[in-house]
Amino acid sequence: MDSQLSFSFELFPPRTPEGVTKLPAVIRRLAELHPDYFSITYGAGGSNQEGTYETLMTVIKQTGVEAVPHLTCVGSTRAHIACLLDRYREAGVKRVVALRGDLPATAMSPSAPGDFHYANELVSFIRETYGNAFKIDVAAYPEMHPQAPSPGVDFENFCRKVEAGADAALTQLFFNADAYFDFMERCDKAGIKIPVIPGIMPITTFDRTVRFCEGCGADLPRWVRLRLEELQDDKPALLDFGLGVVTRLCETLLRNGAPGLHFYTINQSEVVQRLWNNLALTTSCEQGH
Template sequence: MTTPDFSIEFFPPKTPEGADKLRATRARLAVLDPKYFSVTFGAGGSTQQGTLDTVLDIRSEGHEAAPHISCLGSSRARLRDILTEYRDHGIRRLVALRGDLPSGYGAVDFSSGEFRYANELVEFIRAESGDWFHIEVAAYPEMHPQAKSPQDDMQSFARKVQAGANAAITQYFYNADAYFRFVDEAHRHGVQVPIVAGVMPITNYMQLMRFSEMCGAEIPRWVRLKLASFGDDSDSIRAFGLDVVTTMCERLLAGGAPGLHFYSLNQSGPTIAICERLKATGA
């Protein structure tokens, strides 16, 4: 049986103090021996330099790092420069996403850009860099919020993989059945790459509701009502969230998920708590 991979996502800090805090967070998370740390890329490339700086910081500490790269709002020339810079630094892994436009951009900008979809970005990376990069793409077990239908969303996912992706990371979810159904459907569409489950620890009810509204992730009714019943009792929210997420992760791994990708929000405690619980149960 293959040992599942663990990876952890950060966002680029905006201040020197934030960078120091993230280094301390990484040091605590490094004991989990993640396969790599990924670093997000802001809308329209707004954090490009911060993404690179954080990735290089991670690599200087001896860990593998994967910058996110997005195509909306970017030209071919600009993306070519980014890819060249990453190659020059010896970076071998990317998370390739369609991404979001900065606020204030409308549909005209979307339709007139050089790239519209993530499969076009993957094709471009392969054309420019061959097999240099291991490319991860996004998957949406509960459907991308802008997709026309589940069928259309699955076809879009399959196109990204066919364009040259090596693996996929899902949006977070709290219904393991949605993940397993998605994987089965992907297999029926000829997708054979690993589909790693994205995991969002539960630590703050209002924050989770806000994030889920934006990305289309469903919070099961029983979980939502239980979290709401705790009010401002953050300790109870975290304890309940740890139980819910750990139980789901146990089921995912038992069901054959090839790995877990933790959306850390630049915090170490929640991810460590889940992983320690998983280790204790033998998951």
């Protein structure tokens, strides 16, 4: 693989005793693939900040691979965010994913409690308070954030995060490579030079794939949905099919200039390992080895 490309794995803090027990082995197996970093979500699905910290420390102690916490700001105060960042800095963290996060609708109004309403404000705060102590990643939405009034307005809001000092962006999951290429064209026209890394969701079940896509407004192509529905009771066949779809997506993205891939691992190593093997094979074939 091209060493300039960025490959990263996203984990979430486990929420069940079984998940806690399994996680160290998942991290160990994924670390064997030598990613550039592991990122660890915060708040998504009800996890708390302590869970993010514990998972972060497991990654650091067990693997030595860079660990990158996600940080959400809506409803939070500057003092609280500074407290978290100080703790992360003490743990050796040099990079964070800065997000608004999701809270109930009432928390989104300008009069809502907390010092932040949008991710660009969090990026500005980190830059003003910590200078360049942290590399900052932000979220990007090739198919538009579901609450945005239009793609154009959403893109302007993405630009605000870049102007505030983001170093890189990770995209929401998508299955249409063209949505990513269209987003990159818009970045190009707007003079945005930061790497925008595609977020890749492996397909492991019909229900989960549909749920994730509906939750974040990603388009699941009709033919993929129909095939997954048909195969939902045949797990090996569904995994093979899903792997084919996602492998082709990754190949198309990399072949057309994507600067890396960020895998939403959903704390599962096997499907990510298979995807990784497929991609490494393709890359070495292309290079004529």
